[in-house]
Amino acid sequence: MSERDPKTGPAPRAPRAVDVAAAADVSIATVSRVFNNPEKVAPAIRERVLATAKAMGWMPHAAGSALARRRTSIVGAVIPTLDNEVFAAQVGAMQKAFAERGITLLLSCFNYDQDQAVHDVQAMLARGVEALAIVGEAHRPDLFAGIQARHIPYVVTYSHRPDSPHPCIGFDNRQAFHSIASHLLDLGHETIGVIIQPTAGNDRVAARLDGVRAALAERGLGIRPQHLCEGEWSIDFGRQSVRAMLATDPPPTAVICGNDYLALGALLEARAMGLTVPQGLSITGFDDIAISRQLDPPLTTMHVDNHEIGRRAADYLLACMEGSRPAAMPPLVPTLIRRGTTAAPHT
Amino acid sequence: MSERDPKTGPAPRAPRAVDVAAAADVSIATVSRVFNNPEKVAPAIRERVLATAKAMGWMPHAAGSALARRRTSIVGAVIPTLDNEVFAAQVGAMQKAFAERGITLLLSCFNYDQDQAVHDVQAMLARGVEALAIVGEAHRPDLFAGIQARHIPYVVTYSHRPDSPHPCIGFDNRQAFHSIASHLLDLGHETIGVIIQPTAGNDRVAARLDGVRAALAERGLGIRPQHLCEGEWSIDFGRQSVRAMLATDPPPTAVICGNDYLALGALLEARAMGLTVPQGLSITGFDDIAISRQLDPPLTTMHVDNHEIGRRAADYLLACMEGSRPAAMPPLVPTLIRRGTTAAPHT
DNA sequence: ACCATTGATGTAAGCGCTTACATAGATCGC
DNA sequence: GCGATCTATGTAAGCGCTTACATCAATGGT
Structure with a gap:
């Protein structure tokens, strides 16, 4: 019935x-x-x-067994956004590595909002994550305090500072941009512009800018305020920034961009303005996304293996979860790919 | 002590x-x-x-409360890969919508492997997901059977067939490519090439090809075998496919590409071969990624709002979870963006 | 033949939490 | 001022599973 x-x-x-x-x-x-x-x-x-x-x-049923076993087999990944392929790749690689060991990935995107990040981490801890991967270290201190209080392994990804208090898997953003700037300086550039993502609350980007400044300072140079454009990364922002910079006097002979999309915009706009690249303007990107090598001229940029970062982060956490205390991993080293958008300044 | x-x-x-x-x-x-x-x-x-x-x-602690409450507040998303920004966007939007309601997203990527997908869904069911979003409907029947046996709401995303047995949120891939082909036919093209992703185990792509075939058939035309290239989507595959097609006699006067990356490759190669686009060759893409409008000439393509798909899927599932039985949602309609890469064939 | 092992299975005590129900003050109408 | 009614809190019974420990049969050594 x-x-x-x-x-x-x-x-x-x-x-x-x-x-x-x-x-x-x-x-x-x-x-x-x-x-x-x-x-x-x-x-x-x-x-x-x-x-x-x-x-x-x-x-x-996982909830019952988690309770009895006191293991959830869940780990969390906390990233700014999936809309950036750089983080999507990292998460994809982590998910794969964890899935192979029967571990489920919990995902959360904090959208570059520190409070959101703290909240997300709390929620993950409540869910009993056994480990945590977090992009960047520019977070509220209670975020890390909360994790440490639980004695849960964690790792900071996408950045690697030599003196960071956190275990981290990534590369040295400052060093990377120091290299880029040095490349340009070695070519003879002295007036260098920078187009970069918002630095507020973003340690990776701040470190990049710092790297450029340091390289210039070593040769007694600096970034003129009118040659520094900071804003949401997009092709359009790259375009408008280059347009603005080229209207200054003297204009920069080279621009360093925070990522390939910005560089792409810069390249398109420079050409639209009738400049030849690299003779009239050198341009550098960062990330080495798929189109970069196909551009005309192909973009000089730095290649970062984001899948590798994700895989390593997962391996590190897995090792911790199995009780070993893995040695600090050396930073990844992004490689400068010199293609067609950099050359000596046309004098 | x-x-x-x-x-x-x-x-x-x-x-x-x-x-x-x-x-x-x-x-x-x-x-x-x-x-x-x-x-x-x-x-x-x-x-x-x-x-x-x-x-x-x-x-x-979530495990304890899930057990007592008989609610996990977890939902799962099952996608092919995060390396495709199309799916990354969907997942990002879903994650956001769910997070706002205190629901956690479990992610799994099956890498276009049907067995993997079944396995992933099983694992999610074991974790007590309260709802499931799955990309595509070309899955092993036991995948859906398993979900239905649990009486759990689910939704198929990124595709929408009028007569699908599943609730789905997406667009009609067949219809979309029918439109693209018709656009080209209306311009007067009669020899049309197709560069497309692998159709095996991918209902969305298969539907696209089918849509092109149908549109051509309506005008008594067909795709010549040498004008159909199927392979992993990449800029390079687009390039090599166009090169191969243009070596045939007669060569196509237009190529329909399965996504913007393929179209981008096609465009670059056509130009490298000395053809002018669109006079010498019309090219269409699909997805409308960020660079497409910036190309020279800007790419004619179809715009799909993947965030919207993700958001709608989440809303639909949330409604189901709250007990309502929402009406079937109408398909999204991707819009054809006529830009600079299509024109009447040069006769 | 008998006892000590061994190996396979069962019994029952939680894991950390929620919630129906019980309880005990407090409040209120008359 | 007394029982009826409410409201705030506590008690205890699970939620579905794992696992230490108990049990029991079979095995083998002497």
């Missing part, structure tokens, strides 16, 4: 271990063992239980 | 509700109520409990 479709039976509720146990005529403990320590169960019984479970569509 | 740092105390174990209850001198039920039905607790006590919990760094 159920109100449900009689064909589906009166109890649409999910089967539990005890149901499988009854159906297979064993105890609930045996059912559990079949799934967790199969070698402790006689083959005949094991097969019977497996068959029954399959027939009933039963699998151990 | 603990072996641990005496400052951290002998019990580094996470506090539980009962500890908070004891410290605040109330019962464990009251602690729970403070977090779940705060209005049922006297303000003075509520504040005391809140303060104690905060001081002890306690939050209700």
Whole structure:
């Protein structure tokens, strides 16, 4: 007399271990063992239980087992946004590495909002994540304090400062942009512009700008205020920034861009204004996205292996979870790809 | 006499509700109520409990509460890969929409492998997801059977067939490419090439190809085998495909590409071969990624709002979870953006 | 033949939380 | 002022699972 479709039976509720146990005529403990320590169960019984479970569509429910086992097999990834392929690649690689070990990835995007990041981490801790990967280290101190209080392994990704208090997997953003600037300086440029993402609350970007400044300072140079454009990264921002800079006097002979999209915009606009690149203006990018090598001229940029960062971060965390205390990993070194958008200034 | 740092105390174990209850001198039920039905607790006590919990760094542990409440507040997203910005955008939008309602997103990438997808869905069901979003409907039947057996709401995204048995949020891939082909036919093209992603196990792509074929057939035309290139999407595949096609006799006067990256490659190669676009060759893309409008000439393509797909999928699932049975949503309609890469064939 | 092992299975005590129900003051109408 | 009614809090029974420990049968050494 159920109100449900009689064909589906009166109890649409999910089967539990005890149901499988009854159906297979064993105890609930045996059912559990079949799934967790199969070698402790006689083959005949094991097969019977497996068959029954399959027939009933039963699998151990994670919440129950997490509670009993005191392990959730969940780890969290906290990134700014998936709209940036750089982070998407990292997460994709982590997800893959974890999935291979039966670990589930919880994802959260804080949209460059520090309060949101703290909130997200709290939520993940409440969910019992066993480890955490977090992009960047420019976070509110209570974010890290909360993690440390739980004695949970964590790693900061996409950045690597030599003297960071956190375990980190990434590269030295300052060093990377120091290299880019040096490349340009070595070519003979002295008036260099910078188009870069917002530095507020973003340690990676701030470090990049700092790297450029340091390289220039070493040769007694600096960035003129009118040659520094900071804003949301987009092709359009790259375009408008270059347009503005070239209207100054003297105009820069080279511009360093915070990523390839900005550089792409800069390149398009420079050409639209009738400049030849690199003779009239040298341009550098960062990330080495797929189109960069296809541009005309192909973009000089720095290549970062984001999948590798994700994979390493996952490996590090997995090692920690298994109890080892892995040595600090050396930073990745992004490589400068000299293509067609940099040359000596036309004098 | 603990072996641990005496400052951290002998019990580094996470506090539980009962500890908070004891410290605040109330019962464990009251602690729970403070977090779940705060209005049922006297303000003075509520504040005391809140303060104690905060001081002890306690939050209700999700596994325990999921068990007791029989709700996990988790939903799963199953996508092919995060390396495609199209899916990354969808996931990002879903994550945002869910986070706003206190729901956590579990992510899994099946890498276009049907067995992997089934496995991932199983794992998610075991984790007690309350709803599931899955890209595409070309999956093993037991994937959907497994979900339906659990009476869990789900939605297929990125595709929308009028006669699909599944609730779906997306657009009609067949229809979309029918439109593209018609656009070209209307311009007078009769020899049309196609460069497309692998169709095997990918219903969306297969539908696209089908749409092109149908549009051509309506005018008594077809795709010549030598004018159909199917392979992993990349700029390079676009380039090599165009090169191969243009070596045939007669060469196509237009090529339809499965996405903007392929189209970008096609455009670059056509120009490298000395053809002018669109006079010598018309090219269409799909997705309308950021660079497309910046190309020279700007790419004619179709714009799809992937964030919108993600948002709608999340809204639909949330509605289901709250018990309503939302009406089937109308498909999104991608819009054809006629820019500079299509024109009448040069006769 | 008998006892000590061994190995397979069952019993039952939680894991940390929520919530129906019980309880006990406080409040109010008459 | 007394019982009826409410409201704030506590008690205890699970949620579905794992696992230490108990049990029991079979094995093997002497």
